[in-house]
Amino acid sequence: MDATVPSRDELGDRYLSSLQVEPYPVQEEALLAWMTAEQGVLVCAPTGTGKTMIAHAALYEALHRDEIAYYTTPLIALTDQKFHELQQCAVSWGFSETDVGLVTGNRRVNPDARVLVVVAEILLNRLLNAENFDFERVSAVVMDEFHNFADAERGIVWELSLALLPPHVRLMLLSATVGNSREFVNWLERCHNRKLELVEGTERRVPLAHQWIPDRLLGEHMVDMAGGEGDSRRTPALVFCFNREECWSVAEHLKGLDLTTGPQRQRIKEEMERFDFTQGAGPKIRQILGRGVGVHHAGMLPRFRRLVERLYEQKLLSVCVCTETLAAGINLPARSVVLTNLLKGPKGKKKLIDASTAHQIFGRAGRPQYDDRGYVYALAHEDDVKILRWQEKYDSIPENTKDPGLLKAKKALKKKKPTRRDTQQYWNEAQFDKLIAAPPGKLYSKGPLPWRLLAYLLRKSPEVERVRGVIRKRLLDQPRIEAAEKDLDRMLLSLWAGGFVTLTPEPPKQEEVVEKEEKKKPEAPTGSGMFDGILTNVTKEKPKDEKVEAKPRYSPELATPTPKLGSLLQFRGIHPIYGAFLLEHLGIADRDERIQAFESVLGLPRALWRSVRVPLKEEVPPGPLQTTRLDTELIKRGLMLAKVPDEEKENDNGYDDEEEFEPPLAEKLRLLFDATYPDVKDVQTSPVWSVGELLRFNGDFNKYIRAHNLVKQEGIIFRHLLRMILLCGEFVNVCPSETTPEEWRAEMIDISQKLIESCRSVDPDSTEKAIEQAHAADVVEGEEHRVPTNSEGGTSDADDERRWEETFENLYGGEK
Structure with missing residues (x-):
């Protein structure tokens, strides 16, 4: 080590001496553990115990040793707060504000700084793209609010980051009190070869x-x-x-x-x-x-x-x-x-x-x-x-009162x-x-394997056993691991049905499975998915005098990607299979249909649906996607009734029958998607019409929200518009079939520009933050260069191959 670089012990003493207040016992214990631990610490203590002081020690050390440290949080709002807080700390330690940077999905400030405050997804994305982001100089990663590991939707982000983090990077996990901290550190050592010192506190600094x-x-x-x-x-x-x-x-x-x-x-x-x-x-x-x-x-x-x-x-x-x-x-x-x-x-x-x-x-x-x-x-x-x-x-x-007044009052009461x-x-x-x-919650793996990550893994290696190895390393009990492996098989069959992979051995034909099952028992399958018969591992119930025979469950050995699999890697703000599905259909859609399709995936809360419902067809007429494809396909599949010709609508009294209900475009798309991918259950869509309506108000945000009684929910609508801008950014560089790249790109840019102008008039600062990401996706100004959306920097197929060599080393402990 360079003699001019201070040792960790020396920096630890200097940091303790710099503190303006006496450390609380759990803080002092955690700081000492951090100074001596080879691979890091897990600190579990009640909210309000001052865990931020502990985190600062890791960042203080990185700055003084000219190394890089990441500070991750689960919330963009919290990330902003920590960014400004750490900038002030850096100045107090003798450094510059520019030595602290911020990287979220829609904002970058000082991205080359030595201390980077990021949302958890950014760290994972960089670990998945290690060829573009050098982790050799990264000395520490601090994960704040780490109890989010148990979050059903986003906990997988922390879990995968732990699996991919290079061994030389020291880890500091800061969490509220958890009920199975010892089990967690044992799992981390057993499955990921990372030994963390555990520091726990139960007393609050302020009772x-x-x-x-x-x-x-x-x-x-x-x-x-x-x-x-x-x-x-x-x-x-x-x-x-x-x-x-x-x-x-x-x-x-x-x-x-x-x-x-x-x-x-x-x-x-x-x-x-x-x-x-x-x-x-x-x-x-x-x-x-x-x-x-x-x-x-x-x-x-x-x-x-x-x-x-x-x-x-x-x-x-x-x-x-x-x-x-x-x-x-x-x-x-x-x-x-x-x-x-x-x-x-x-x-x-x-x-x-x-x-x-x-x-x-x-x-x-x-x-x-x-x-x-x-x-x-x-x-x-x-x-x-x-x-x-x-x-x-x-x-x-x-x-027992005898007072007439009190009795009257009591009766009246x-x-x-x-x-x-x-x-x-x-x-x-x-x-x-x-x-x-109530005892504190426990840390367990939550949520399924993300589709986008599965696509990444299969691009590297078609061996399904390797993916199963990832599942078996999750912090789950055995029944849940077995259920997760069955879910993996179902996901692979869905990818196969959609033409994203070929499977070896080839799945049995569904008709054969149904025919065999019908001979065994006349009842319909219990599940609602396409592959329930294939995935069942026991025959249906037989009469008591017959022996129940086990039937092997179909489980593929290889899932070889087709060129179509790459489309799943293009999307982060939308379910990747649904994004690929839209690419197959939006080429023939008109502008209103494209807007409706995009809006349906942005997740407006149910409480707003009444105010942002899709207008009747007289106001927003069906476009070519509906009239030339969706209606025909849905009627053919028996998912929608054929329309009654106008001349047959009059009844005997000469009055028109009640107008037939026609689902909005988003519902028609979802009907076709569910019929195409019946086992993909984690897609959320809702038919709404907010962006489209705003554009009909010439982008006047305040006029629009007043007209639709959305003043109290204007922040939700504003966020919806920003998400629409970013979604256009994801789609700008992928072109649907049945249209030209020039036409598609021009429309994505035009929609984004109009929304940006509207948002700027409402909240310029927040809009500018979103525009920074839109620039990266080449939406705002329409530059000629293309930046792939599957990573923060462009990569070639050769880069992907090299990157995944390192990824699999981390995920599988060197197993090839």
């Missing part, structure tokens, strides 16, 4: 006081919390709601209460004078903020959320009403948290929030630098509060007894106690 509030309504309780001076005040507070509409109604209620001081309101007014509140939800937000109340949820524009965060951090807001998303990592320090509800879900089907979510919310209470404890309040339903108050008033009149409503769901103190006492 929590939990209190059930059975007798006060929210407004009354918040006034009590905001009263008094200094430590007697229980604000600032975060008030958690479990849907966006409730956030608005609660904030509207609280704005009329006296929750702030005069000086606070004056400073808020001064801050807001520099901000434009004239459009959309701006006037409503201005009124609420002016009373010291913030609102923070995904339905708000990013610029409004950033303003709320800034005012709250400056201690100008006494209360912030928010959804549980804020508890997932965004750091808004609070003395108290208030839960207005303990149930979450659709009306009539609400369930108690899970313990992990509850503990994340509880953990937001208590600021180490200001509070000696944090306060967690859970309020009873307002009906129960009214019932309790009535009961107390009723019981205050003795049953009895007639007015409040009751619970059949249409409401209620929660209670026992459920609150259950959440408090």
Whole structure:
């Protein structure tokens, strides 16, 4: 080692000496473990324990040793916050702000910096493209909020990153308390040859006081919390709601209460004078903020959320009403948290929030630098509060009273007894106690193998056993591993049916399987998929006097890619098989049909569907894709009724029959997709018409949302538009059949340009961040060069081969 490069021990001592506060015991233990561990540490401690201080040690070390370190988070909002925080740290350590960079899916700042703050997907993408991203100088990777490993949708990102990380890179995993930490580190050593030191803490730096509030309504309780001076005040507070509409109604209620001081309101007014509140939800937000109340949820524009965060951090807001998303990592320090509800879900089907979510919310209470404890309040339903108050008033009149006035009052009270409503769901103190006492969640592998990763693996090697090896290394019990292997076989059969691979041995013909099964038992197959007969490993039930014979389950040995498999690697913002399916059909579609198809995959929440429904065919007439292909194909398959000729529609009375219902384009596409790929169950689509409608308003965002009563959800619509821009970026360099690359490219660029202009007028900063990624995908200005979308940098087939040599070394421990 170069004598001028300080040792880890020396840097550890220097870092400890630089700290402005005495480390908490778990922090000190974790820092010492990091300085001595060869491969890294797993730190499990409650929210609010100061794990960020531990993370800074790894980044401090990388900067002083001229090495590279990654800091990953699960949320873009949290990534932004950590980026600015680490820039300030770098300056305090004697370095420059430019030594800290940021890379997310839609933003890059100082991408060549030595400390890179990234969302978890970026790290995985770089590990999968190791030829383009040199990991030789990477000394450490910090994975913050690592309990997201157990997330059903995105946990696979952390899991695969662990599998692919080069052995020389030291790893720091920072997590809330988990219930199987020892099992996890044992699995990591056994399956991935990585030995981590485990550091656990159970005590919070600021202890929590939990209190059930059975007798006060929210407004009354918040006034009590905001009263008094200094430590007697229980604000600032975060008030958690479990849907966006409730956030608005609660904030509207609280704005009329006296929750702030005069000086606070004056400073808020001064801050807001520099901000434009004239459009959309701006006037409503201005009124609420002016009373010291913030609102923070995904339905708000990013610029409004950033303003709320800034005012709250400056201690100008006494209360912030928010959804549980804020508890997932965004750091808004609070003395108290208030839960207005303990149930979450659709009306009539609400369930108690899970313990992990509850503990994340509880953990937001208590600021180490200001509070000696944090306060967690859970309020009873307002009906129960009214019932309790009535009961107390009723019981205050003795049953044996002889006083005529009291008897009359008691009788009158009895007639007015409040009751619970059949249409409401209620929660209670026992459920609150259950959440408090619930053990921490466990880390297990969640979610299936992603289709895009499976395509990557098969491009490298058609040997299915290697992919099964990946599955067997997952942190699952044996029954779940066996189920995952069956899912893999089903995925491979779907790829085969779609012409993406050829299988060896060739699958038995489905007709033969059905015929054999029908002879054994007349009942229909139990499953709904095309390959249920092939994948069954036991014959159907026979009469008791007959022997049940085992039948071998079909399981391919080789899955050899066809040229078509490469199309699955083009898509990240859309299900890859559905993306490939759209490429087969959108060539003959008109502009409106293409927009409808793209919008259907962007995942607008169900609560907005009524406001963004696809218009009737008189307003948006069916285009060539529907009239010349989809209708004919769906009628032929028996999935849609043939249309009745106009001359036959009149009934005997001379009146037209009720207009036949015709599914919108997105539903027709989905019907055909499901018929083509019946075993691909993880595609989410919904027929919506938001981008198309906005363009009919000439891109006037504010006019559009006002016309469709979407002001309270403008942030969701804005995000939908940005995602549409990025989706056009994925499709711009892949051309459907039945059209020309020039026509297709021009349309993708034109749609993107119009949406960018619309978004710029609403939230320029957030739009510019999205444009940076769109530039990378060659959508915005229409440059002639092409940047493949299957990686952050262009690669050739030869590059892919070399890259996958290293990938398989990591995934399979050197096995070829």
